[in-house]
Amino acid sequence: MSTTVTTPIGGLDGSPKVEQNYLTNGHTLKSWLLTTDHKRIAILYLISITFFFGLGGAFAGLIRYELIAPAGNVLESETYNKVFSAHGIIMVFLFLVAVIPATLGNFLLPMMIGARDLAFPRLNLLSWYLFNAGGALVLAALVNGGVDTGWTFYTPYSSLYSNTNVSLAITGIFLAGFASITTGMNFIVTVHKMRAPGMTWFRLPLFVWANYATAVVMILGTPVVAITLLCVVFERTFKLPIFSPELGGDPVLFQHLFWFYSHPAVYIMILPAFGVISELITNFSRKRVFGYHFIAFSSLAIAFLGFLVWGHHMFVSSQSMYQSIVFSLITYLLAVPSAIKIFNWTATMYKGNIRLDAPMIYAIAFMGLFTVGGVTGLHLATVSTDIHLTATYFIVAHFHYVMVGGTITAFLGGLHFWWPKMTGRLYNESVAKWNAVLVFVGFNLTFFPQFVMGFMGMPRRYHYYYFAPEFQPYHLMSSAGATALGLGFAVPIFYLVKSLFTGEKAGANPWGAHGLEWETQSPPITVNFETVPIVTDEVYDFDPVGEHEELMAKLAGAKS
């Protein structure tokens, strides 16, 4: 294989190159709103989640502004509680669960396996509508006065005590949950049944494996949280006693059911990111991935074991001592598959021919940040240390490291990598590189101080801390970092949008990357491929040595 841009498939049999692409195929609003093309739906989803990310980020800004002063700046306690609840709910249910699968996954999965579309295109469109309907309900709940339960909706506070718009918000989450279920079903069927001839399971790109594992978690977990949250609504509206102790229910049962989904949900958030990183590392190291089978199977292991550790969120919740011990043990075992991935990626870089473009910088940032987030997960997986650390800022730092430092960094890397494929345009590479560095620095400044302050005992979900002013310096650092981080997240919107109008034309394969998606034109035609591709070899057959020699020869040629 060469690093040069390969010709679009249409050219091979001499037929005229097709000028049409999925973006130009229909210009009316209706052609977008009623599209069943997975690529257009991916773009629609991208718009929706960017909106929700901006909104969630705005709430994060409010949190950080408020916490600069120990006695608060502008908000009432009640409002503060609504703000962090809105931040958590939007970021988790309306952003992070969907971000990679519904955008990059939707766009790439069919192309990567050589299919024309997902198995159920109309279901896919329905998924987007459900997602937005859910988002609209959550917004309605916020506009109507907000929700103050936190994103975890613990009973009996959420079911009997809070007099905010809990039911409305939950209904919204319920709908968004169905969006996630439909996406999951679509992915599973597509991977099982729509692979192009010759695309065997072990020739699948790792991104597909990761999304497949994610889809399994989605369809198994989401229905449980849907019904659990519905029970909270029943309890609120009909006083149907399920979780409230005064009516005979068990408040801790809610936590079991909630985390039965919400722990696997954190793997819904990270597995697709793992998939993106696998692609980025191999493509920018110009080298076949190290330990393909181990990476693929560790995704499945994570999806499976992920269902057995929910109790590690409940070490101090009055579950029995033995339960806690077992959950702690399985959590430790679950850390191993993540370690496998990290080490395999590192080994992939060994003897590579590495290009440090913006996506690769994001990938490298991911490796560092996710590792920090992951290994601090071990502090929490150990019951005796978790007893001190639970519900402090240590946890806030842990999960922002894995969710923002992990997933969002991977998403940004992937978005930059596939942007030319999606839009046919190149963005400004050097701005993108410096922005990646800004995100990395801003992120660490925001969330590293939170580890220290968490260890010192700063509780989360605290509006005031005037009685404990020793935490203020850390809050200050964190707020300063958040400003830089917010900037780092906003800038890409500008240069990416700008590239749509002024960006250089990308060509089919600007990175010289490998994978079926790069063998069709950019942007692709509506049916992805002119003809059904036939796959004869595994995906990542790079040749770093040959490439290096080629480059050297070219340089030598230029010199002489």
Next chain:
Amino acid sequence: MFNFPMTPPAASNFAGEHDALFYAITFLAVLFTLIVSFLVVFFALKYRRGTKADRSRPMYENLALELSWIIIPTILGLAFFGWGTKVYIDMRTPPKDAMEIFVIGKQWMWHVQHPNGVRENNTLHVPMGKPVKLTMISQDVIHAFYIPAFRVQYMVVPGRYTQMWFTPTKKGEYHLFCNMYCGTQHSEMGGRVVVLDPREYADWLANNGSKPQTLTVAQAGEKIFNKVGCNNCHGGADNQRAPSLAGIYGKTRVMTDGARYIADETYLREAILRPSNKITKGYINSMSAYEGQLTEEEVVSLLAYIKSGANPAASEPAMSSALAAKESRISEGTAGNYVGAMQFNSQRADATPTKRGNKMNAVGAMAAEKVGDQ
């Protein structure tokens, strides 16, 4: 303002153990982070496109390597799991001689009852060097009792007792936080933990407030026992109407369906609030449910009374139980014990109408009607 403490004070028997473990895991964490970061950056520079590096014979699969980085983290993980679990089991097993203090959480204040009846709000006084066991329950939503300096925390759940224990090791004042989100004033549901040396603690108990003499928790329980009418059925010995409760605490009870339970706090609470769930062998379900009719404080008092060896038939009142021996100068201290900045808190809490009140009445009414039906 800009001093930089980086660690919490260490003031209990667990602090040392906990911190050792914490730093060990941190060491592991930093080690692995450094290894990964170093390798990634090193490779990224060494094998950057265009550098002269040996790229011959690349590797794509290596079972030995894979196994080593599966097995080494697994072993390390298991080792830390083992260590952590050992400390944890310790933390969950209070010593037999621990002094028991009752904690009741409600939106948004802590209410503490010392064994001899002294009460305080949003503050917890404990003696240095003595193991202390907290038995906690919530009156509304879930809270969590968190003392960072002691490295202990546990949720305070409505409808069931939870426990935690510690031995304070250093005099001083420490933060007390509610660490489970519980509504509007969650962040202000805290206060202080004051560690006194045992003599000071005894004095503090004795001189606490200037209110008239009061009862120990167990005595208060006895009063309730007689007032509510438990003694109508439960006498000094098993009788036709009901089993005796004398010395029942800790005994094994046999139910009609053959099940056996140890009569611990949870069992007794259940037996009082929802007696129909577990019927003692030889009796029918004639005791009515007291759920919604007794406050958590009253239940706690009844429990203390039953645990003190309740024996209503005997002429000698429970007063004489060991705890009550040095009772003479102890006084009711609710108002007197409000401390510092937290005071307004509890006042607001009292003024806040929660939905709780109404509902409890409704449930209570139901239970009452049920009594009528039987």
Next chain:
Amino acid sequence: MASITHPGHGDGHHGAHDEHHGPGGVFHQYIDLEQQNDSYIVGMWTFLVTEVMFFGALFLIYGLYRYAYSQDWFLAHEHLDYVMGGVNTFNLLVSSLFMALAVRAAQLKDRKVVLRLLGGVMVCAAIFMVIKYFEYTGKFHENLYPGPTFTKNAEILHGANLNKAQMFFGLYFAMTGLHGVHVVVGMLIIGKLMHMWWKKNPMVTEDYIPTELVGLYWHFVDLVWIFLYPLFYLMPRPDALAAHASGGGGH
């Protein structure tokens, strides 16, 4: 990637086309009918897995509380009419039989029989809903639904603890209600399917897979009821109560 391409079975679709069926009712994203049918079947099973998890959570809640409150729940359950429930169970079993036969007839492309059998399924489903209607209204008249107006009369519940009984009826309504919604959705789908058969739509007449998918769904709905019926209507007497009764108590 070393992949070559060849003309394949491409159906010549270029550019603009959305929901047009290719030859033989194949949607554009599929290579051929076989792939489409396989996808449908895998899709339906995946969907049923989500349904299992959905009901599974409720069954779990039921199980835990039933274990904790067996006695009160037994007393409360005596208010459910096991005859009505039994008739409905039988009724759904018959409908399942009809459905199975309908799928068989669809394979044999016997349109008249398919229509007749699906009609039979519809009748059964309607009977089911009517009986449910009577059961529900009965409970409503007796104020046996959760909420502040839950019956004030403990005697009607044979002396069960009112909170526990309320929980029982709450779960009863939640679970059978959710099941009822599934039955109604099933009726709509079967109605649509019958319409297609009636109009001789080649999607169904040429190919039995759509009929089979509806059948799978319907069997699942029946299966849920097969669990609901014994759990709610046929509780065994807890031992404790037996002893109580032999002791001369009881009501």
